[in-house]
Amino acid sequence: MPFFKTLLEGRPNGLRARLRGTAPSSAPASPVPTPGAPRTEAAEKALGLSHEAPKDVTPPDGYEVVLHKDALPEGQIIEIIIGGTAIAVAKSGGQHYALANTCPHAGGPLGDGKLAGAVVACPYHGWKYDVTTGACLTQPSVTVRTYKVQIVGTAVCVEL
Numbered sequence: 001m002p003f004f005k006t007l008l009e010g011r012p013n014g015l016r017a018r019l020r021g022t023a024p025s026s027a028p029a030s031p032v033p034t035p036g037a038p039r040t041e042a043a044e045k046a047l048g049l050s051h052e053a054p055k056d057v058t059p060p061d062g063y064e065v066v067l068h069k070d071a072l073p074e075g076q077i078i079e080i081i082i083g084g085t086a087i088a089v090a091k092s093g094g095q096h097y098a099l100a101n102t103c104p105h106a107g108g109p110l111g112d113g114k115l116a117g118a119v120v121a122c123p124y125h126g127w128k129y130d131v132t133t134g135a136c137l138t139q140p141s142v143t144v145r146t147y148k149v150q151i152v153g154t155a156v157c158v159e160l
């Protein structure tokens, strides 16, 4: 039953808990963002981001602004809900990469995984994925979707 509770409610220190303001951290409570709505400054802080996503950047057609280019430290990965879609955004080797947030094995949130180089390990059972290609290194027949990323001015833009 703990698995299903986690599946429904999220992990105690996961994104949903942080957005509910119940995570064991000093992050302030913030409202759950409406899908497609721009994130508020409180939501940015709840995600632990140091820079707010720029509002003065027009993304290319089909792209959405997801982060300030300096918000995500090197070697970090984060779960972001943008336009109703959960994606994981990673920074490795100075480049940003975006991939589906849901692990095909059992739905683990890859944005809460551990990033080592360009490889993220799923927080649930440790399957490993190359964030640059979406290839699963644990089960070679499995891949996760990747998304194109462009830096426009100070914004990280992802094609959704």
Ligand code: FES
Pocket: 103, 104, 105, 106, 107, 108, 122, 123, 124, 125, 126, 127
């Ligand atoms: S849910 Fe990702 S490895 Fe099991």
